[in-house]
Amino acid sequence: MEAGGADVVSINDVAARAGVSRQTVSNVLNAPERVADTTRSRVEDAITALGYRPNTTARNLRRQRTRLLGLGLLGGDPDWTSTVINRFIHALTAAAAEQQFHVLLVPRGDDPVRTHLELHESGTVDGFALIDNEPDDARVQALADRRVPFVAFGRTHIRTPHDVVDVDGAAGTRDGVAHLAAQGRRRLAFVGWPEDSLVGEERLRGVREGCVAAGLDPAELEVVRRPNTIAAGAEAAGVLLAGRRPPDGIVAVSDTLAIGVFRALRGRGLMPGQDVGVVGFDDAATAAQLDPPLTTVRQPLVAVARRIVERIEVRCTTPDADHVRELIAPELVVRET
């Protein structure tokens, strides 16, 4: 033990007494569900015996915490799924306030990696929430390499350990297929994004799993892939409806494409929800306003935002805590399709 001061028992003392690594003590404090019961008991006994108290305030002071979280803005078109981004910004700001953080918006700039690193190195922010990540996102790679506290909202191909919190898209589309199957729909189709989208491929996987669960042959699922525009959705649905086996149920990878599906159905005198079931994804602002209102998968953004802020706090206070990869299930909002 070090001499002097009130906070003299260190995490290393606890680890030594319990016969475990410092990492394990850190896990007991921050992610106890990850530690075997017997180990956890031993560590908790050592904590009690030594009177160890993790001192968050002192830790914050030592690390010069600012309690600002950087939120990297979307790299692309700011209009893209703006309902979801807008809701997420609100949810993150509220979750941050609950946990004594504020959110700072990180400008895109010419060199996003440098912008993020400078904000951290200058002590402006404690860490980051990264959204709209690309499969090989340079920001994710750079921050993970340098062990900067951050959480990626959305998965990438990057293997360097880092925290990920994401929506369980497959669970959402599985629920969508179950909804269509419960209406007696048997000839299902999926209007998806091009194959380079990890998010889109996961939603397709959920559709296939949903088919199996409903006793439908996933090999008979019609899949068309289009960019995320209303016109492309209409064109895709037109191709499906003119095909050899016109669908009676369509899952769209986004509400934008689902709106296009509506347009194609209406243009052929077919009624969404009666002649053909339709399920979207996102619960965009327009989904409830369509005629008829669209059944869709609502992203659990409040839960995602809370979990992101919790994990950033863990990373700031316990840099060697295990990394997590968490999926949060979305909710099917059943309307009239």
Add this chain to the structure above:
Amino acid sequence: MEAGGADVVSINDVAARAGVSRQTVSNVLNAPERVADTTRSRVEDAITALGYRPNTTARNLRRQRTRLLGLGLLGGDPDWTSTVINRFIHALTAAAAEQQFHVLLVPRGDDPVRTHLELHESGTVDGFALIDNEPDDARVQALADRRVPFVAFGRTHIRTPHDVVDVDGAAGTRDGVAHLAAQGRRRLAFVGWPEDSLVGEERLRGVREGCVAAGLDPAELEVVRRPNTIAAGAEAAGVLLAGRRPPDGIVAVSDTLAIGVFRALRGRGLMPGQDVGVVGFDDAATAAQLDPPLTTVRQPLVAVARRIVERIEVRCTTPDADHVRELIAPELVVRET
């Protein structure tokens, strides 16, 4: 003059030598267009003669500037006009970066006034951009009363002096009417919001002015007012089309209501842009994706954001600078309606 230091000539010295108030010197530095030419020359001569240099860095240090701007989030439904808010958030973040600021999101919380005041009193932010202001906005009143640096994006009924930067909505709808009149439309209608919206009333004023400019009698303009939903827009257009004098041109106060107008026209076998001209407002993400693409008024959010950041900087460096009330003209985006 004070003794010692390099920055010994003060703004008061310049004012005394030029025989003007300190305020006037401040205006010459920050808003020269507001000062008569002869006065400006006299102040500029005094500045040159005394070698006065406003020292921004020293001023920032004295005032403990953080170069963080607070952005108060929308009070209401985060889905409301999310395209516009999303674009504005991007524009403000970029404009702030250009002027060495960062944007901090202010949570709504239970008591927005107290949240804003505490963020300023604690030195967390230098000032605020306030959006989605209500006619008697308590935040605007409280910050104006306490002379906290802020700019309101959007007007209110509050008379305590404060800086306002806003979109010239009347200019936008005037352009919309000119567009319809140029197509030969003579029987115009306006689908607006309830009368308690200052923004909505201004857009209606522009429609009336546009009628006069086009040689139409504004007394013959049909006006219906509805809440901002697609269904309400469809219902409103239905009322107009079933009326004594069905319109051949409709200006909607928002793209959301314009989408409803489309729905009503299509439901009656009428083609937007051919049978009835339609102009929206906002250039929401869906406007370009409608069939046919919607002619609408695009808000000049990049220019608004830049001007807001400039004015916050002025207020931080020169608290007694005159307040401004600036309107920035939007752009009519002509598509197929």
